[in-house]
Amino acid sequence: MNRDRYGEVIEPEPEATPAEKAMAIVNCGLCDDNGYRGVVVCDHVDRSDVARRGLEKCWKILNRKKTP
Numbered sequence: 001m002n003r004d005r006y007g008e009v010i011e012p013e014p015e016a017t018p019a020e021k022a023m024a025i026v027n028c029g030l031c032d033d034n035g036y037r038g039v040v041v042c043d044h045v046d047r048s049d050v051a052r053r054g055l056e057k058c059w060k061i062l063n064r065k066k067t068p
Ligand SMILES: [Zn+2]
Pocket: 024, 025, 028, 029, 030, 031, 035, 042, 043, 044, 045
């Protein structure tokens, strides 16, 4: 077990195993087999819902300005 200079146990960072990473890529559907979304490394988080809600907010503000 690793200890730092104060004698406290250093907890190893929980890191995804290659198998877990592969499963994340398979389950993702946003990226290709290598985990890339276009030229960007995919974090396997679908943000399209967040983006759409942000867009709706923009449209609401724009439409409000148009109406007298
Ligand atoms: Zn992905």
